Amino acid sequence: MARSAPSKGFLAREQHRVLLTVHALVMISGLLVCALLNRRYSPDRFWVQWVALGWGALFLLHLAIFSRGTLATMGGRK
Numbered sequence: 001m002a003r004s005a006p007s008k009g010f011l012a013r014e015q016h017r018v019l020l021t022v023h024a025l026v027m028i029s030g031l032l033v034c035a036l037l038n039r040r041y042s043p044d045r046f047w048v049q050w051v052a053l054g055w056g057a058l059f060l061l062h063l064a065i066f067s068r069g070t071l072a073t074m075g076g077r078k
Contacts, residue, residue, distance in 0.1 A: 009073035016066040023062055027055050 006014075031052050038048040 012073045013070045016070050020063060020066055023059060027059055031055065 031048065034051045035048045038046065
């Protein structure tokens, strides 16, 4: 019997993928804005790397949580 709609697991994986992509794009654009602000208002002090370090850590945490959720949706009953 053919499926008429995607499975719940597929939809969960797709949602995780979309949210991670959005998070990555927001992170990149936010870091770009921070780098421009750092260059414009305090070129003598380089502080943007601390923002990048914190945001990168949050992104890795986000990735770990979503990868566990994604792996949990794989390998279900057939």
